[in-house]
Amino acid sequence: MLASERDQLKSEIIKMAKKHDHHRSGLIPVLQHVQNVSRHISPEAMQDIAEAFKIHPVEVHGVVSFYSFLSTEKKGKFVVRLCRTITCDMAGNEAVGNQLENELGIEFGETTSDGMFTLEFTNCLGMCDQGPAMLVNDDIHTKVTPEKVADIIDGYKNRFGAHVTTGEHS
Amino acid sequence: MTKSANKLVIFSDIDVEKALKNAVKKPRPDIISELRESALKGRGGAGFPTSVKWNLAASAQGERKFVICNADEGEPGTFKDRVLLTDYAEQLIAGMILSGYVVGAKEGIIYLRAEYTYLKHDLEATIEKMRGKKLLGKNAAGKEGFEFDVHIHMGSGAYICGEETALIESLEGHRGEPRNRPPFPVTVGYLGCPTSVNNVETFITALHVVEKGAKWFKTFGTEKSTGTKLFSVSGDCEKPGVYELPMGITIQKLLETVDGTGAKAVQVGGASGICVPAKDFEKALAFEGVATGGSIIVFGQHRDMLEVAINFMEFFCEESCGQCTPCRLGTETLLEGLDLLSEGKCSLKYLRELTSLGETMQVSSKCGLGQSAPNAFLSIIENFKSEIFDTRCSCR
Ligand SMILES: Cc1cc2nc3c(=O)[nH]c(=O)nc-3n(C[C@H](O)[C@H](O)[C@H](O)COP(=O)(O)O)c2cc1C
Ligand code: SF4
Numbered sequence: 001m002l003a004s005e006r007d008q009l010k011s012e013i014i015k016m017a018k019k020h021d022h023h024r025s026g027l028i029p030v031l032q033h034v035q036n037v038s039r040h041i042s043p044e045a046m047q048d049i050a051e052a053f054k055i056h057p058v059e060v061h062g063v064v065s066f067y068s069f070l071s072t073e074k075k076g077k078f079v080v081r082l083c084r085t086i087t088c089d090m091a092g093n094e095a096v097g098n099q100l101e102n103e104l105g106i107e108f109g110e111t112t113s114d115g116m117f118t119l120e121f122t123n124c125l126g127m128c129d130q131g132p133a134m135l136v137n138d139d140i141h142t143k144v145t146p147e148k149v150a151d152i153i154d155g156y157k158n159r160f161g162a163h164v165t166t167g168e169h170s
Numbered sequence: 171m172t173k174s175a176n177k178l179v180i181f182s183d184i185d186v187e188k189a190l191k192n193a194v195k196k197p198r199p200d201i202i203s204e205l206r207e208s209a210l211k212g213r214g215g216a217g218f219p220t221s222v223k224w225n226l227a228a229s230a231q232g233e234r235k236f237v238i239c240n241a242d243e244g245e246p247g248t249f250k251d252r253v254l255l256t257d258y259a260e261q262l263i264a265g266m267i268l269s270g271y272v273v274g275a276k277e278g279i280i281y282l283r284a285e286y287t288y289l290k291h292d293l294e295a296t297i298e299k300m301r302g303k304k305l306l307g308k309n310a311a312g313k314e315g316f317e318f319d320v321h322i323h324m325g326s327g328a329y330i331c332g333e334e335t336a337l338i339e340s341l342e343g344h345r346g347e348p349r350n351r352p353p354f355p356v357t358v359g360y361l362g363c364p365t366s367v368n369n370v371e372t373f374i375t376a377l378h379v380v381e382k383g384a385k386w387f388k389t390f391g392t393e394k395s396t397g398t399k400l401f402s403v404s405g406d407c408e409k410p411g412v413y414e415l416p417m418g419i420t421i422q423k424l425l426e427t428v429d430g431t432g433a434k435a436v437q438v439g440g441a442s443g444i445c446v447p448a449k450d451f452e453k454a455l456a457f458e459g460v461a462t463g464g465s466i467i468v469f470g471q472h473r474d475m476l477e478v479a480i481n482f483m484e485f486f487c488e489e490s491c492g493q494c495t496p497c498r499l500g501t502e503t504l505l506e507g508l509d510l511l512s513e514g515k516c517s518l519k520y521l522r523e524l525t526s527l528g529e530t531m532q533v534s535s536k537c538g539l540g541q542s543a544p545n546a547f548l549s550i551i552e553n554f555k556s557e558i559f560d561t562r563c564s565c566r
Contacts, residue, residue, distance in 0.1 A: 025361070027343030028326060053343075066345040066491075067326035069284045085246040086437075086481040087404045087467055123329060123485055124440075125285050126249040128404035128467070129411050138287040 009038060010048045017052035027053055027063060031070050040074040068122070076111045076118035078156045080104075081135040085124040091131035092145075097121075099146035103153050116157065176414045178390055179378050179398045180258075180371065189381035190264045190305060194271050194313040198228060201272050201380055208384035209396045210376060214240055214332075214369030215439070215463035216538070220376055223366055226356040227273035230364035235275035237266050238341075238360065238367045241282045242325055242332035245440035246485060247465035250400035250412045251370040255282075255289050258374055259296040263320055265373025267311055268380060270318040273366050278320035281337050284327045293322060329489040333537050334367040336491065347493045348537035371400055371464075391417035395456035399464055403428045405437075406470035418459070422451040430468040435475065435553070440465035441482040442542035445475070447553040475554040476562070479547050480508045486543040497540025500531040504547050514562035525551060 013030055020026020027049070034045050041049075041064050043057075050057040064070045082088075082097055101107055104117050111118040127133035130142035141152055177183070193201065205221035212218045227235065239262065243251040254262060266278040282290060297320055300306045310318040323341055325331055331340045335349035338360050359365020368376075375397065379387045391397045395417035404410045407430025415424065421438070425431050436446050438455065439462040446453060446460060453460050469478065483505040492498045507524040510516035528544030535541045551558070 024343035025341060028340065029324075032324060032326060063343065063345055067328050069325075069327035084481075085485070086478055087247060089477075089481060090405060090473070122285070122327075123489065124244060124246040124248070126243055126252045126283075128247050128249055128402065131404070135285060140288055 005038075006044055006048075009034065009045060012037070013045070013048050013052050017049075022053055024053060024055070027055075027060070028067075031060075031064060035070050038074075039077070040071050042072075074111070074115070077116050078136050079118045079120065080153075081120050081122035081125075082108075083123070083125045083127070083131065083133045084121040085128065087128040088125075088131035088133055091143075093132040095146045096132045096134070096144050096149060099149040100153075103150050117153070176398075178414050178416065179387065180254075180374055180400060181414050182378065182382075184261065184378060184381060186260050186264045186377075187303065187305065189377055190267060190311045193268050193377075193380045194311045194316060196380075198272050201268070202228070204380055204384050205376060208379045208387045209394075210372070210379055210387070211395070211457060212369055213371035213375065213399065213463065215245070215442075215461075217457050217461060220368065220372055223356060223368070224269060224272045226354075227275075227364050227366035230357045232364040234277070234361070234363045235273055236360045236363055236365040237269045237273060237275045237278045238334075238337070238365055239266055239278065239280045239373060240332060240334065240337060240367055240369050241280050241286070242329075242337060243286075243370070244283060244329040244332050244489075245442065245463055245465050246482070247402060247404055247437065247440045247467045248463060249402045249404075250464050252286060252289070253412045254370045254374060254400075255286065255293060259293050260300065261374045261377055262370055263297060263300055264305070265375075265377040266320055267305060267318050268377055269366060269368065269373060271311070271313065271316055273364070275364075275366070276317050276319070278318060279341065279360070280320060280322045281325060281331070281341065282322050283325040283331075287324065290322055290324065297321075328491075329485075330491045330537075330539055333539065336537070337367065338365065345491070347491045348539075350536075369463075392454070392456055392458070394458045399455070399462075401455075401462075401464045401466050403430075403466045403468070405466075405468035406430060406433060406473070407468045415455075418454045418456040420452050420454055421446060421460070424455065424466065425451065425468065428468070432471065433468045434471045434473060435469045437467040437469070437478070437546065438462045438465070439545075440467075441485050442539070442545060444545050444549040445478070445553065446549070474561070475550050476508065476512055476558050479550040480505070480512065482546040483508055483543075486539070490539060490543070494536040494540060496531045497535040497537075497543060500527055500535070500540065501543050503527060504544060508547070511558055511562060521551065521555075 016030045046057045046060045050060045125133045127142050132144045133142050202225050210220045305311050306319050308317050310316050328346045330336045331346040333348050336346040340346040355365040388396050401413045407428040409428045438460045486501040490497045528548045531544045
């Protein structure tokens with residue numbers, strides 16, 4: 001991370017922590033913000049956050065490691081989360097998963113080398129009547145078929161090229 | 171999505187603003203006794219009487235109190251809260267205001283799971299709209315001196331945070347690890363203050379009960395399980411979706427409603443529920459029968475029940491918070507056992523040991539996750555043992 005970026009993020013962290021009166025109940029909202037902005041929570045960010053809340057960085061790390069939507073590793077610009085619950089399984093998520101791997105050229109758990117996409121499994125998305133379901137960042141896609149996968153992925157690629165700026169969370 | 175044509179209680183018509191304003195004109199004890207009379211039990215799974223919870227929170231000592239809506243809906247196969255949060259948000263918030271009035275809380279929090287972030291914008295718009303109508307804020311719902319507001323707190327992807335004390339830990343900025351109970355949240359909850367936590371469906375049902383009366387509510391359901399329930403139906407049926415049905419309906423009747431007859435088994439209550447084989451389809455869906463938060467997954471004749479058990483156990487291995495040993499190690503051991511079964515390498519003797527391990531987990535785990543994690547395993551082994559052995563052992 002560039003020094004100026006870290007300073008920028010740090011000032012946002014301080015501002016948000018202040019909004020929560022530096023109370024620990026503000027910790028997760030701050031972590032969520034940092035995750036959205038920089039796609040992971042770096043050791044430096046953990047330091048800054050710990051300082052803002054006057055707790056030990058290990059405490060911050062403990063929280064980050066607990067939640068599946070927070071990460072210490074840098075995620076792609078778009079995180080694709082395919083539901084692996086039994087109902088989506090019965091609806092054919094395996095074929096969808098294969099096709100996602102084919103289109104993106106990566107396996108589950110990996111991020112494309114251009115930093116655009118991360119592919120993951122997730123537990124129940126609450127779309128069991130419309131499976132297979134997947135989330136791309138915050139967008140839900142239902143009744144996904146292998147044929148639809150390429151179009152969905154292209155939709156995000158084009159969005160990136162056209163008007164998504166760094167750090168924006170769609 | 172298929173939504174049932176039935177408009178019994180939750181989906182029945184209501185003038186939200188009028189209902190709320192009527193309610194806050196009543197003395198608090200009257201509302202509590204109406205709820206007691208209705209025998210409404212929590213719709214989040216545990217089935218705790220709503221009147222008792224609200225009464226405990228109301229009588230608890232505290233300067234500050236909280237009402238929390240549990241919108242963490244993470245049980246595999248459950249999606250009825252999503253429908254309510256999408257189409258019935260105003261009723262939900264009105265139910266929270268009602269609860270705030272009864273327990274004496276000023277602050278309401280909706281704990282919304284990260285997977286439902288796409289619902290946040292519209293929910294916030296509804297909250298804002300209700301502020302505009304002065305249903306929220308100072309003198310809320312036209313009641314002099316009653317102040318109440320609601321905000322949304324986003325989850326970060328952890329099934330365990332649906333357990334109410336883990337939810338509170340998470341709200342306080344910690345890992346979502348369940349607390350020891352007692353003390354219960356109604357006395358020591360969020361920030362140490364009395365806190366009443368309810369499921370989305372419970373708030374909405376309570377609003378209808380208070381407006382339309384316990385007597386009306388009790389015309390639905392059974393004596394021990396009054397009213398109706400939302401069922402999230404998925405799997406091998408023609409008409410999956412959310413259905414409002416009277417409590418006490420048999421599994422068979424439900425299957426007829428959703429065109430899922432001829433099924434081999436039905437998983438009632440999601441991964442933490444139990445697997446009911448066809449011979450038991452006459453059982454009732456009710457607190458006194460097969461209890462459920464509403465998740466119904468239908469399995470057709472061609473489904474491999476061992477695959478189902480494995481899928482659920484993988485879920486628990488991943489979602490166990492790891493705090494206590496029976497759950498952390500037990501889920502891993504049961505999964506390894508299922509893998510052995512799948513490879514046709516599990517002796518009956520070892521299977522018996524696994525069954526007894528499952529029973530130990532049910533009694534010795536700290537929270538509901540570990541206590542219910544073995545349910546699917548045990549009921550699938552019990553009902554489909556011969557199928558599992560026949561299909562796995564003979565091929566080797
Ligand atoms: C592992 C686990 C997960 C739970 N998840 C939820 C949930 O997603 N939503 C919910 O309302 N209750 C959930 N509960 C039940 C809550 O702890 C609590 O009983 C409920 O929110 C109380 O509301 P009610 O009385 O209105 O049902 C869960 C319990 C456990 C043990
Ligand atoms: S039973 Fe499981 S989820 Fe519950 S406290 Fe123990 S380890 Fe955590």
